[in-house]
Amino acid sequence: GAVVSQHPSRVICKSGTSVKIECRSLDFQATTMFWYRQFPKQSLMLMATSNEGSKATYEQGVEKDKFLINHASLTLSTLTVTSAHPEDSSFYICSAITGGNEKLFFGSGTQLSVL
Amino acid sequence: QKEVEQDPGPLSVPEGAIVSLNCTYSNSAFQYFMWYRQYSRKGPELLMYTYSSGNKEDGRFTAQVDKSSKYISLFIRDSQPSDSATYLCAATGGGNKLTFGTGTQLKVEL
Numbered sequence: 001g002a003v004v005s006q007h008p009s010r011v012i013c014k015s016g017t018s019v020k021i022e023c024r025s026l027d028f029q030a031t032t033m034f035w036y037r038q039f040p041k042q043s044l045m046l047m048a049t050s051n052e053g054s055k056a057t058y059e060q061g062v063e064k065d066k067f068l069i070n071h072a073s074l075t076l077s078t079l080t081v082t083s084a085h086p087e088d089s090s091f092y093i094c095s096a097i098t099g100g101n102e103k104l105f106f107g108s109g110t111q112l113s114v115l
Numbered sequence: 116q117k118e119v120e121q122d123p124g125p126l127s128v129p130e131g132a133i134v135s136l137n138c139t140y141s142n143s144a145f146q147y148f149m150w151y152r153q154y155s156r157k158g159p160e161l162l163m164y165t166y167s168s169g170n171k172e173d174g175r176f177t178a179q180v181d182k183s184s185k186y187i188s189l190f191i192r193d194s195q196p197s198d199s200a201t202y203l204c205a206a207t208g209g210g211n212k213l214t215f216g217t218g219t220q221l222k223v224e225l
Binding site for chain 1 (some may be wrong): 121123149151156157158159160161164203205211212213215216217218220
C-alpha cells in the first residue's frame, strides 16, 4: 500500500505554544489529505480536508483559526495547533487518498500532550 | 443515530478461533466499504476494501458486504495474538469522505 509519513510521533508542549505536525505522501502525489483527531477508545473524527493549492475545508465545530492547515505541495500537508491548551491534547492522524479511488492511507499519528 | 454503528467490544477470543466483526450502516448511498486495523497509538492500516455487495478474501481475512441488510462483516480465521488490535469499519458513497465506526477492540489470547 501507499506510504504516508507523519512527524513528529509525539510532542509535549506548554500551554500557549504552537505545534506543527507534518504529513507527507512518500510514494504518490496526494491532491487531497485529511486530518483526523482521535480520543482514547473513540473513533476517528474528521477535522478538515486539505486540498493542494487551496484553502482547507473544515468540519463543523472545528476552529479554522486554531487548527491551521497548509497543503503547499502534492506531497506535504501541515497542521498547526495554535496557542495549544490542555483540551487540545489528543491523537492527531493524517491521511491521504491515492488516485481517483477511495483507498485512504493513514500516517502513524501524533500524540499531542499540552501541559 | 450514527451512520455507521459498531460494537466497541472488547472482544476476547482464544488463539486459533474464528473472529467475526460486524458493522451496520444507515446510509443507502454507501458503495465502498473498508476495514482498518489500528494498533494502540498508531495510524489505522487498510486491511480490506470492498465495492458494493459480496465477499472478498485476502489470506486469513474475509470481508463481506450485504447491502440489502446494510451489514458489513470481517472474518479472521486462525486468529493470532498479533491480530489483537482495534478494528474500524468505514464506508463512503464515493468521493473522499469516509464515515467510520467507533472500532471494535479485539484481544486474541494464548
